[in-house]
Amino acid sequence: MKDYIQKIISAGIMAPSGDNCQPWRFEQDGNRIDLFNVPERDTSLYNYKQRASLIAHGACIENMLISARKHSCRAELKYFPMPENEQHIARLNFTPGEAEEDPFFTAISARTINRKPYKGGKLPAKAIDNIHQAATGAGISGCSLKLLENSAKDAAADIVALSDRLVFENPLLHRFLFDHIRWNPEEAERTRDGLDIRTLELAPADRMLFPLLKNYDLVRFIRMFGATRVIAANARKLMRSSSAAGIITIADTSPENWLNAGRMLERIWLEATRQGLAFHLMTGITLLVQRETTQGLDNSNLSLVKKARILLSKASGSELPLALLFRIGTCDQPTVRSLRFKMKV
């Protein structure tokens, strides 16, 4: 069974993570995997109380559970097995079981973000049904999914516009993004983390301009001429080009619920992949609205966050904390896929 443990971890590391930081570390002992958080991998303002990383860990756990079933292993999962160590995210104990065909297994390696403009149009009712079933299928508690179509997507479009604007109006968010851009294939291959510039799917003119935006003094200057509103308008257009916006809300902000939100996100994303649909997580600001501290944000940033909070409760139709926002649609394949660190256990 030990050979399979490596395969199960290989499935885990295919999970999405904020700016592809891959905030995980694994320890293997016999038929057991211990999953740890590595806080220094994601120091972003978005990662308040490690919540962005907890979402990534949730997705990683879901991949491991799916892979275990495929490899005839029954998995017993425990979150935070050592309460005194909050970085010890989960323990999975495996025992021999029956091999089960899981429709999501092949989607694990095919899943990827697609930031291109989508082609609009409605999703078939069956596709929507399957996405809802995928979200609830594993009995994940503490979070729920809402899909918005047609004009209901407009609030989501306004939220992502605020989100992208904020990246160019806050020096910490701006720095974190640009520190994680990998400017050419050689750099992407050498670091195997961060955002390969090609995954941003920039239009040719933006591709020329984007490197200039690395200079925050220049960004501050062009902001006076409304440049960040142009960036915001682009994000709004991307959301409007989708067939549906998705919102995952959580019942409360316990660490377990952020893990569950990550598991639900991964199941939805795998189902979309299985259906040949494109998927784009556009969630920066949803991770800022629940910060209980204003640290790192100035008054003008805070007023954007406040606007987003109002729009979010309008879009989700509830006061429940919102964990994640994404868009789904039809589109050509993305230009390239992100890499992962070589596996070390």
Ligand SMILES: Cc1cc2nc3c(=O)[nH]c(=O)nc-3n(C[C@H](O)[C@H](O)[C@H](O)COP(=O)(O)O)c2cc1C
């Ligand atoms: C918590 C979290 C937040 C994310 N937020 C965004 C986002 O706001 N915009 C975006 O384009 N991608 C976002 N991503 C996607 C990651 O950038 C992406 O998963 C990562 O670069 C790896 O690429 P892959 O998903 O194609 O494997 C997020 C991922 C996670 C887990």
